[in-house]
Amino acid sequence: MVIVLIILLVISILLFGASFFQRDKVKELEQEFEHLQLSAMQEIYKLKKKMRVLEEELLQNDVQLTKSPNTDDEIDAQVIKKVMAKYQNGMTLEAIAQSENLTMLEVRTIVKNNERVLT
Template sequence: MDWIMLAAGGLGLILFILSFFLKDRSKETEEELHELSMSLYQELYQLKKRTKLLEEELMIEPSAGAKKTKPKQINEILINQVLSLHKQGMKPDQISALSSLHVSDVRRIINQ
């Protein structure tokens, strides 16, 4: 019985000492996870930055001093919707708020 306890204790001591020399795989996994999360954060930041730039570009209106060009082509479906809303008694500014058109475009469609 004493031999079994001594053997188990010795084996435990050997395994304990051996554990200090073995490579810790959780550290590698933790480092890989950290690198992956940092790269994802960087990509997300760049995407948000690009989205913000695109939104700013789309919201910029031409300056008052810019030359007028010919009116943009408006889709037939949108024209029909504007006319239908006008027939229902909506005002051009209300129709403009509901559609993606400027008030002047709505008025031009109604007057045609």
């Protein structure tokens, strides 16, 4: 009877020790889930970035070329795009006028004539 108890005790100690060396399936699943989550977040970021680029291209195509009411020459299309981009980013009209070397009236006119792009 004592021998059976000793054998059972040895077997239980061996099984208990072996349980520490088994792979933890829960940890593997957690790591795989984290990897999938990071991959999905990266893909979403890339898609949002592409959408922003496409929206900017569409907005650039929609910008109208306008004339200043005080001058006979047309304001360059590049200047209009720059002014509208700065206006969309929240710059004040005064700051835009100073940075683009335009008058306040010209900046207001550009913004007013191209405001439909913002809505």
